[in-house]
Amino acid sequence: MALETEGSRSFVLSSLKGKGKKRSTTAPAKSLAGKTPTKVVAKKRRLQAEKNTRSAVPEETESTSDVKRLRQDALQWKLLSAQPEDFGDNFEGEISTAMDTDDNHQKSSRTRKSDSMANLFDNEGGMMMLEEVEGVDVMWEEDGKGGKKATLIEAKPKKTKQIASKAEPSQKQKVDQVISDVKPNKAKNNKRKRSDIENDSTNVESVGIDVDVAKNQEGDEDLSNEVESATGDHAAAAVNEDAEEDDDVAPDAKSISTFERAKDVTFNDALLPEWKKIPLHPLLKKGLHKLGFSKPTDIQRQTIPVAINGLPVSTKEETEDDETDAEEEKAQRKTRDIVGVAETGSGKTLAYSLPILNWLLSTDPAATGEQERFARRAKARRVLSALVLCPTRELALQVHKHMEQIIAGGQEEPVEVANTADEAIPKAKGKGKGSSGKKTGQQPKQPPLVSIASIVGGLSVQKQKRLLARGCDILVATPGRLWDLCKEDSDLATDIKRIKFLVIDEADRMIETGHFAELEEIVALTERKKGPMQGTNADEADPTFKRATREIDLTDARDDMQTFVFSATLSKDLQTNLKRGNWRGRKAKGGKSSTLDDLLQRLDFRDSKPALIDISPEGGLVATLRESIIECLNTDKANILEQILHARTESDFFVGSIDGIRRITPLFEMLKVPVYPLHSQLQQKQRLKNLDRFASSSNGVLIATDVAARGLDIPSVDHVIHFQLPRTADAYIHRSGRTARARQDGFSLQMVSPEERGMQKALMKSLGRTNELPELQVEPGFLPKLRERVRIAREIEKAQHAVKKAKHEKSWLQEAAEAMDIDLDPDLLSAEESDDEIARSRKKPKQRLRDNAPRLRHELDALLAQPLMARGVSAKYPTSGSRVVINDLLSDKNHPQMLGASTAKAHEVVDARPTSKKVRKFISKKGRK
Numbered sequence: 015m016a017l018e019t020e021g022s023r024s025f026v027l028s029s030l031k032g033k034g035k036k037r038s039t040t041a042p043a044k045s046l047a048g049k050t051p052t053k054v055v056a057k058k059r060r061l062q063a064e065k066n067t068r069s070a071v072p073e074e075t076e077s078t079s080d081v082k083r084l085r086q087d088a089l090q091w092k093l094l095s096a097q098p099e100d101f102g103d104n105f106e107g108e109i110s111t112a113m114d115t116d117d118n119h120q121k122s123s124r125t126r127k128s129d130s131m132a133n134l135f136d137n138e139g140g141m142m143m144l145e146e147v148e149g150v151d152v153m154w155e156e157d158g159k160g161g162k163k164a165t166l167i168e169a170k171p172k173k174t175k176q177i178a179s180k181a182e183p184s185q186k187q188k189v190d191q192v193i194s195d196v197k198p199n200k201a202k203n204n205k206r207k208r209s210d211i212e213n214d215s216t217n218v219e220s221v222g223i224d225v226d227v228a229k230n231q232e233g234d235e236d237l238s239n240e241v242e243s244a245t246g247d248h249a250a251a252a253v254n255e256d257a258e259e260d261d262d263v264a265p266d267a268k269s270i271s272t273f274e275r276a277k278d279v280t281f282n283d284a285l286l287p288e289w290k291k292i293p294l295h296p297l298l299k300k301g302l303h304k305l306g307f308s309k310p311t312d313i314q315r316q317t318i319p320v321a322i323n324g325l326p327v328s329t330k331e332e333t334e335d336d337e338t339d340a341e342e343e344k345a346q347r348k349t350r351d352i353v354g355v356a357e358t359g360s361g362k363t364l365a366y367s368l369p370i371l372n373w374l375l376s377t378d379p380a381a382t383g384e385q386e387r388f389a390r391r392a393k394a395r396r397v398l399s400a401l402v403l404c405p406t407r408e409l410a411l412q413v414h415k416h417m418e419q420i421i422a423g424g425q426e427e428p429v430e431v432a433n434t435a436d437e438a439i440p441k442a443k444g445k446g447k448g449s450s451g452k453k454t455g456q457q458p459k460q461p462p463l464v465s466i467a468s469i470v471g472g473l474s475v476q477k478q479k480r481l482l483a484r485g486c487d488i489l490v491a492t493p494g495r496l497w498d499l500c501k502e503d504s505d506l507a508t509d510i511k512r513i514k515f516l517v518i519d520e521a522d523r524m525i526e527t528g529h530f531a532e533l534e535e536i537v538a539l540t541e542r543k544k545g546p547m548q549g550t551n552a553d554e555a556d557p558t559f560k561r562a563t564r565e566i567d568l569t570d571a572r573d574d575m576q577t578f579v580f581s582a583t584l585s586k587d588l589q590t591n592l593k594r595g596n597w598r599g600r601k602a603k604g605g606k607s608s609t610l611d612d613l614l615q616r617l618d619f620r621d622s623k624p625a626l627i628d629i630s631p632e633g634g635l636v637a638t639l640r641e642s643i644i645e646c647l648n649t650d651k652a653n654i655l656e657q658i659l660h661a662r663t664e665s666d667f668f669v670g671s672i673d674g675i676r677r678i679t680p681l682f683e684m685l686k687v688p689v690y691p692l693h694s695q696l697q698q699k700q701r702l703k704n705l706d707r708f709a710s711s712s713n714g715v716l717i718a719t720d721v722a723a724r725g726l727d728i729p730s731v732d733h734v735i736h737f738q739l740p741r742t743a744d745a746y747i748h749r750s751g752r753t754a755r756a757r758q759d760g761f762s763l764q765m766v767s768p769e770e771r772g773m774q775k776a777l778m779k780s781l782g783r784t785n786e787l788p789e790l791q792v793e794p795g796f797l798p799k800l801r802e803r804v805r806i807a808r809e810i811e812k813a814q815h816a817v818k819k820a821k822h823e824k825s826w827l828q829e830a831a832e833a834m835d836i837d838l839d840p841d842l843l844s845a846e847e848s849d850d851e852i853a854r855s856r857k858k859p860k861q862r863l864r865d866n867a868p869r870l871r872h873e874l875d876a877l878l879a880q881p882l883m884a885r886g887v888s889a890k891y892p893t894s895g896s897r898v899v900i901n902d903l904l905s906d907k908n909h910p911q912m913l914g915a916s917t918a919k920a921h922e923v924v925d926a927r928p929t930s931k932k933v934r935k936f937i938s939k940k941g942r943k
């Protein structure tokens with residue numbers, strides 16, 4: 015049975031069925047059973063009484079509102095008057111409700127409270143919302159189809175509530191207060207979602223009624239307060255959940271801290287002499303050794319000691335007096351905040367991760383005031399120590415994986431990195447299920463030494479909530495999803511307030527549109543108490559805000575928190591300010607401050623002068639990167655690209671727009687180039703899958719927007735091709751940084767059409783370039799053949815598109831006809847397939863195109879099967895023709911698919927013809943002088 019409603023939130027019963035699960039029915043069943051209402055709604059009286067309320071809802075007409083109300087009443091009547099036997103033993107059922115955005119209406123409805131289950135009508139004769147009924151709470155969760163499911167649960171006895179309301183506010187409530195009070199104007203949504211009761215309800219018996227809500231609305235203050243007082247603590251739920259999952263965990267393992275478990279690990283420094291002076295836990299050194307990282311990169315060498323000890327590594331040779339020096343140094347030691355700037359692919363991830371991991375492994379919680387952490391951990395609930403914020407989901411997952419790899423490498427036994435990775439994280443090669451923490455069999459599993467979780471958009475919220483409820487040491491997240499969860503989960507907010515490490519990776523990207531608001535909110539949680547907030551937000555002008563922030567007790571934020579801000583591109587102005595130590599409250603020239611300045615002002619650095627470690631190269635690009643340019647018509651870009659792609663090994667190639675990717679991907683698929691698209695409109699799982707496939711293919715091509723420009727580390731990428739030019743120098747640096755990583759060679763190619771020439775010049779200027787880039791030589795002899803292949807591929811693509819469209823239209827027509835219960839003229843559906851002469855003559859050009867598709871495909875296959883031959887080259891007589899290829903063939907240098915082209919690397923081609931015509935002219939003039 016399904017009753018539909020529209021307008022304000024109302025409950026509609028869709029089905030009531032026993033599901034056979036064992037659920038307790040005792041208390042709620044009794045209460046529901048014993049309180050069957052005895053009178054029918056006094057509709058007239060109620061409607062009269064509600065007229066005033068409805069007048070506050072301008073868009074809604076009187077009649078639609080009435081219908082909704084009646085339906086809602088019907089549902090509640092049905093539900094609340096039902097006897098347990100109506101539901102079967104298990105008392106389970108499903109209710110679906112339609113929601114609208116009419117908050118006012120909802121609230122007005124909720125203000126009509128009733129004191130008992132028996133009284134299902136308010137004093138005005140109106141029916142109450144289900145949530146208003148005493149003794150029953152509702153918990154909500156997403157059903158994965160855009161709807162919401164909820165379960166009715168018995169609320170705690172009233173006595174508990176009264177005690178709770180009189181007692182001191184809990185830490186959790188305080189943090190809720192923090193979130194809502196820091197930004198009163200944004201506080202509306204800061205109430206906990208009902209779904210969280212799932213984790214809270216360890217001492218609450220569920221009556222197991224599932225409620226399906228299309229489009230849930232938040233913001234029910236009364237309800238969330240009730241929920242808060244009626245339910246238990248997240249930690250308790252987490253313990254239970256962990257207990258379930260960790261059935262086979264070694265009994266002692268849970269009560270032993272990471273410190274205890276890792277303290278006996280030893281490492282022979284002689285194996286990694288270059289790391290000797292860097293004070294890292296032996297387990298991490300083992301991990302580095304295992305990964306083959308024989309020496310620290312520059313940013314690691316300079317950052318890690320400062321982050322750990324507050325002091326850079328001494329460069330002088332060790333002497334006898336060193337012991338005294340070491341004592342002095344020890345006295346000066348102080349952990350530092352760090353702003354790190356270093357080129358792309360230079361190992362920044364480990365530069366901030368190793369100090370965090372080191373702290374987790376080396377800090378004895380019992381000896382250093384970390385007892386609470388230790389105590390809570392002993393109950394299997396990890397307490398968050400570090401938060402790493404990244405701009406993209408892929409990057410967050412990659413950082414997570416990178417940290418796990420180091421820890422895994424440092425453990426002697428096959429490593430358990432249990433219960434932290436979402437299933438969508440691409441698994442490290444060679445690791446089986448065991449590495450992702452799933453049960454592998456007989457051995458009792460150890461809890462992970464360091465527990466890392468990632469919270470990113472596009473993946474299951476429920477799973478992420480479970481991970482959070484279980485607790486973790488390090489959380490790697492994108493700000494949007496994290497803030498969404500923070501708003502619902504005050505424990506998470508509390509955890510974030512107490513973190514020891516805050517990392518903002520790709521800081522300049524993080525403050526761009528779409529991230530800053532959430533980032534700011536999250537960062538605000540880590541601020542220490544300092545009286546009225548000193549931010550630059552317009553809220554400051556609001557006296558209520560001022561009062562609220564003054565009252566907030568922020569003492570929980572740690573005094574020794576360390577903040578790490580990293581990127582390959584941070585504005586020089588900002589760096590200068592940081593060097594001077596006067597970035598706070600300081601506006602840039604002209605009184606304007608950049609968003610990055612704003613962010614740094616909002617970060618509550620514990621250091622009066624954070625350590626600025628800037629080792630970025632002049633111009634921002636890596637020394638091992640070779641750059642080149644191809645000037646060509648827009649229409650020739652695809653042809654030339656095909657030539658390049660056939661000659662290359664593995665490439666990233668960047669297209670500015672999603673539309674562009676959508677056009678190009680099928681074209682190259684047709685040309686049998688293994689392409690993998692990546693853009694924000696793909697489903698997250700598809701994005702990760704494509705990335706994984708690209709990473710594991712030996713000659714794949716990633717076609718991406720700038721969503722892949724930052725941070726992604728796929729070691730074997732040889733080329734980056736800018737099919738459309740990036741708009742900013744920073745974007746160019748980051749895009750190009752997907753190659754030439756970790757001191758490897760790499761090649762970046764700009765494809766520039768005449769229309770883009772001006773933009774290209776501006777780009778080079780902002781990179782501080784004075785010389786033109788060398789041109790990549792393209793063999794023009796291949797172009798006619800390539801053009802033909804691309805032309806046919808385009809035709810097929812058009813034809814396929816037409817077929818898809820027609821199919822879609824046809825099924826739409828059929829569906830519409832079915833919905834309206836009408837018969838379609840069969841001719842209408844079959845005309846296109848008909849062989850009939852007249853029908854054929856009616857066929858449009860598109861149809862002809864479709865008919866041609868098989869022939870075109872055949873033609874293209876034939877062309878692709880033949881090697882490309884440059885004009886003037888003869889395959890039959892390789893010693894003849896204007897291009898003699900016999901030498902190349904003999905020396906095995908000829909490209910297997912392109913006769914007349916050698917297999918030289920892109921940069922070798924550039925080196926062979928190092929400069930553009932202009933530059934060559936200039937050089938030859940200079941030479942003549």
Ligand SMILES: Nc1ncnc2c1ncn2[C@@H]1O[C@H](COP(=O)(O)OP(=O)(O)OP(=O)(O)O)[C@@H](O)[C@H]1O
Pocket residue numbers: 306307308309310311314356357358359360361362363364581582724725726727729751755756
């Ligand atoms: N000490 C080291 N020795 C060798 N390789 C290393 C070392 N440290 C890190 N790497 C490797 O270098 C690569 C690049 O590291 P990472 O992704 O941290 O660079 P990044 O500086 O963060 O780059 P981006 O600015 O593009 O985000 C990774 O594959 C990483 O495993």
